[in-house]
Amino acid sequence: MSKPNESGPLVPIRRNATIGVYLLITGLSAACGLIIEIVAGRMIAPYLGMSLYTWTAVIAVVLAGFSAGHWVGGWLAEKPSGEARRAVAVSLFLAGLTAALSLVFVRILSGPILSIGLSPVPAILLLTFALFFLPSFFVGIPSPALTKLAIDEAPHRMGTLLGAFYAAGAFGSIVGTLAAGYLFISYFGSIRTILTVACLYLAMAAVLFIEDRRRQQKQLIAPETLVPAMIAAFVFSGALLWGRGVLAFVDNCTRESAYYCIRVVDISRDVGLPARTMVLDNLGHGTNLRDRPDVFLTPYVEAQDNLVRAHFPGRGDLASFFIGGGAYTLPRGWLARWPSARATVSEVDPEVTESARKSFWLQDDPRLTVRHADARRALAGEPAASFDIVVGDAFHDIAVPQHLVTQEFFGLVRNRLKLGGIYLMNVIDSGNRPRLALSIVKSLQVHFPVVEIWQPGGQGERQTFVVIAADQPTPAGLLPSLIDAESNWIRWPAEAVADLMKKTEPFVLTDDFAPVDRLIGVR
Secondary structure (H helix, E strand, C coil): CCCCCCCCCCHHHHHHHHHHHHHHHHHHHHHHHHHHHHHHHHHHHHHHCCCHHHHHHHHHHHHHHHHHHHHHHHHHHCCCHHHHHHHHHHHHHHHHHHHHHHHHHHHHHHHHHHHCCCCHHHHHHHHHHHHHHHHHHHHHCHHHHHHHHHHHHCHHHHHHHHHHHHHHHHHHHHHHHHHHHHHHHHHCCHHHHHHHHHHHHHHHHHHHHHHHHHHCCCCCCCHHHHHHHHHHHHHHHHHHHHHHHCHHHCCCCCEECCCCEEEEEECHHHHCCCEEEEEECCEEEEEEECCCCCCCCCHHHHHHHHHHHHHCCCCCCCEEEEECCCCCHHHHHHHHHCCCCEEEEECCCHHHHHHHHHHCCCCCCCCEEEECCCHHHHHHCCCCCCEEEEEECCCECCECCHHHCCHHHHHHHHHHEEEEEEEEEEEEEECCCCHHHHHHHHHHCCCCCEEEEEEECCCCCEEEEEEEEECCCCCCCEECCCCCHHHCEEECCHHHHHHHHHHHCCCCCCCCCCCHHHHCCCC
């Protein structure tokens, strides 16, 4: 049976135009799929943090969805062209629908999944699969089916078309990755990016639907599809334009930067004084009191402050370098307490600094120098013997910047410290087998004669330790807390550290080999 309108001088032009449309949809759908992949990590960051584990789960789930979708798309490619085209249109519509619904389900599912007691890795995999497998599956369907439809239009150009469609998919993936990383997240935010992608999916589905109606010589919009189409268009358009007024589309982030979901949490009612906590992704990174900058409510920050006062009694002219700014809690407090103190802060994210200024009462001060750069590079740019104190506060839950925990970096820290200077860092690790903390201790021992581990009172599966590297031992074995009597910090006896090292066999971390994600004790 002959196809309608398959003769005449316009046929080659129409066929080329059709192939061009298929090629464009293939590239654009690939771009959208990669945008979803990049944004997925940011969407779950407020619930699970952002680490190697979350990115591994996201990539694995998205690729699994693509693979399953490609398989189904290949199966659909063997169907009659009209049936295949309609199936691709439906798959793109469902890709848009499931992408938009992920904004709803992340709020519905995150609580139950995180509350059932799973360890971090299974919880990350389960939530990621629940949210992002279906959008990836549906967007994986079009590519093989559209490639086959294009070949049916011009069988004599099979090789050229195969190459063109593979190239379009790869190029679209590149464009999507770059657009998500450098444009959408920074300027739109995660929610509006997802909704924009959902609208693009819907538009591509509409194009294929219209093309199929044209092929069948039917009116473009059948009465039975008019109402659903209008409802879908209204929902998507309304969500995109006014979505921030709907609970499911309200952004979790006070401010979303290229690095973090930044949230400002007011805890004044709990504390009894004007106070706020900065949350980066899923982890608090500083609590500031408006009127008492020299009072530290976070236990490990108070412990670091007590260690500094123990090593420098009566000193107020201290020069300090901070790896990570967060709410700028310690720099702000020390500058308020000691008029002759100086502080240099390396904070990679300018938006974090801006939030600290706007919401956490950080004031401009000639004694405060802020460098928006990687801490290792910033510290390398400082003269030797410049600081009395270097504070490492770049741990982010289960995400550890490995280039800041190697013996080569610790050698740089040692070189930038004055004689008698100290290096402080917080380490989040297993409370029972802190393999990462002990490996950091062993790496620090390459350059420092004294390395101590301080632990808060009480036990826990995961704890925040404070590690100090110095020339002399701390002149106390107990750091009493002024905030909470149960938060006193205890120094591990040297014998206990040595015994645990024999059992856990830590090793020196180097720039070449620093498996921090394996050592941190997450299962």
